[in-house]
Amino acid sequence: MPPELVAAIEAIAALPGIGRRSAMRIAFELIKQGAPRVNNLSRALTQLVAAVETCARCGAYTSAPPAGERQTCPYCDSARRSSESLCVVENPSDVYAVENTGEHNGLYHVLGGVLSPLDGIGPEELQLPRLAERVKTLAAKEVIVAANPSVEGNATGHYIADMLKPAGVRVTRIATGLALGQMLDFAETQAISQSLKARVEL
Amino acid sequence: MPPELVAAIEAIAALPGIGRRSAMRIAFELIKQGAPRVNNLSRALTQLVAAVETCARCGAYTSAPPAGERQTCPYCDSARRSSESLCVVENPSDVYAVENTGEHNGLYHVLGGVLSPLDGIGPEELQLPRLAERVKTLAAKEVIVAANPSVEGNATGHYIADMLKPAGVRVTRIATGLALGQMLDFAETQAISQSLKARVEL
Numbered sequence: 001m002p003p004e005l006v007a008a009i010e011a012i013a014a015l016p017g018i019g020r021r022s023a024m025r026i027a028f029e030l031i032k033q034g035a036p037r038v039n040n041l042s043r044a045l046t047q048l049v050a051a052v053e054t055c056a057r058c059g060a061y062t063s064a065p066p067a068g069e070r071q072t073c074p075y076c077d078s079a080r081r082s083s084e085s086l087c088v089v090e091n092p093s094d095v096y097a098v099e100n101t102g103e104h105n106g107l108y109h110v111l112g113g114v115l116s117p118l119d120g121i122g123p124e125e126l127q128l129p130r131l132a133e134r135v136k137t138l139a140a141k142e143v144i145v146a147a148n149p150s151v152e153g154n155a156t157g158h159y160i161a162d163m164l165k166p167a168g169v170r171v172t173r174i175a176t177g178l179a180l181g182q183m184l185d186f187a188e189t190q191a192i193s194q195s196l197k198a199r200v201e202l
Numbered sequence: 203m204p205p206e207l208v209a210a211i212e213a214i215a216a217l218p219g220i221g222r223r224s225a226m227r228i229a230f231e232l233i234k235q236g237a238p239r240v241n242n243l244s245r246a247l248t249q250l251v252a253a254v255e256t257c258a259r260c261g262a263y264t265s266a267p268p269a270g271e272r273q274t275c276p277y278c279d280s281a282r283r284s285s286e287s288l289c290v291v292e293n294p295s296d297v298y299a300v301e302n303t304g305e306h307n308g309l310y311h312v313l314g315g316v317l318s319p320l321d322g323i324g325p326e327e328l329q330l331p332r333l334a335e336r337v338k339t340l341a342a343k344e345v346i347v348a349a350n351p352s353v354e355g356n357a358t359g360h361y362i363a364d365m366l367k368p369a370g371v372r373v374t375r376i377a378t379g380l381a382l383g384q385m386l387d388f389a390e391t392q393a394i395s396q397s398l399k400a401r402v403e404l
Contacts, residue, residue, distance in 0.1 A: 001263070001298060002253065002254050002263055002264055002265040003265065004246075004249045004250050004252075004253040004254050004265060005250060005254050005263060007246050007249065007250075008246045008247055008249070008250035010246075011242060011243050011246035011247070012243075012246075012247075015228045015231065015232075015243075016227050016228060016231045017224045017227055017228070018220075018224075018228075021388060022219050022220075024295070024298075024387070025218050025219055025387070025388070026217045026218060026219070026220075027250060028293070028294075028295040028387070029217065029218045030217075030247060030250060030251060031250060031251060031254055031263070031294075034251050035248075035251045035252070038247045038248055038250070038251045039248075040213060041213050041214075041217075041244075041247065042243075042244035042247060042248065044206075044209050044210045044212075044213035044214075045210055045213070045214075045232060045240045045243065045244060046237075046240055046241075046244065047206045047209065047210070048206050048207060048209075048210035048229060048232060048233060048240070049232060049233060049236050049237045049240045050206075050237070051204065051206040052204050052206050052207055052233055061203070061204055061207060061233070062204055063204040063205065063206060091230070092230075092233075093226070093230040096203065096226075185226070185227070185230070186223060186227070
């Protein structure tokens with residue numbers, strides 16, 4: 001194979017969820033479609049990483065603001081969303097998984113991961129101190145922990161409960177209608193919807 | 203979602219074999235990895251379409267030659283490959299599928315498709331006249347028709363047999379060890395290998 005074809009197949013196969021055969025198929029299709037198609041794709045991906053940032057308040061993905069303005073997101077900026085309920089997720093992409101259910105009309109808080117002492121990830125490595133701050137500032141009444149259903153996700157939920165319940169905040173955990181180990185951003189919206197409805201007290 | 207994220211997901215999902223969820227997963231991963239990863243990918247794809255051309259003789263993929271030189275490919279240029287046997291395929295990518303079997307030590311001839319009168323694709327729309335020329339020039343003794351196993355692929359094989367057998371050329375067709383409708387460039391190498399070995403006279 002021409003070295004440029006080998007290099008392109010390797011670069012495509014390095015993307016998550018794409019095997020070598022799929023990568024070859026994509027490379028052959030791009031050769032057929034030529035430069036305009038590749039330029040469009042490159043432009044879309046370049047703009048993606050250039051323009052998409054995380055909200056300075058909640059950590060959700062948002063478009064870069066005009067120069068000089070503070071980074072916020074449509075959720076934090078919306079007057080129609082309740083600040084009484086905060087949904088805590090691990091990653092920015094999880095926000096869309098929850099949002100698609102239509103069950104949560106409050107705000108979000110992206111942790112940036114879950115507690116994992118063995119990997120050296122403690123509260124300070126995550127947005128947990130900032131969660132306590134925001135709950136106080138917003139006078140939130142409920143924190144819904146929508147971390148992935150895993151041992152670490154559950155431990156993180158209990159940590160949040162211990163941190164916030166003394167202040168009178170209701171802390172809930174989405175129900176484990178999802179199988180242990182299944183990733184939130186790949187689950188069916190219906191399953192996430194049910195687990196939100198059946199959330200249990202911590 | 204930020205519009206740049208929506209646009210990137212759409213551009214990724216337009217690639218063959220990638221659904222919307224896979225496209226989202228790839229977009230989120232690229233945001234995480236940032237500009238260097240996207241730049242590498244864009245560069246690989248840009249070089250792919252800029253540098254990969256088709257051989258002026260056989261139509262296989264090859265790297266662009268230095269300016270002024272004629273486009274040829276490693277197969278046509280190889281002194282170790284026999285010009286007595288020509289393997290005819292539909293697409294440039296099919297060359298790799300056959301080559302991976304290690305069963306063919308001759309040259310290739312890419313048709314650019316198969317005969318399909320209903321779609322207005324006759325011999326002149328394909329590299330069929332050029333095949334007759336090359337067989338004569340190379341004094342080839344056998345033409346192996348490795349078009350995909352389909353009605354059109356079989357019809358194209360019979361057309362080639364009618365065209366070349368009067369000149370004393372042996373024309374064979376790879377055995378249909380492949381299921382009708384299955385694509386050559388996605389088949390297991392073993393299955394293609396068997397179908398090459400069991401090829402039948404036309």
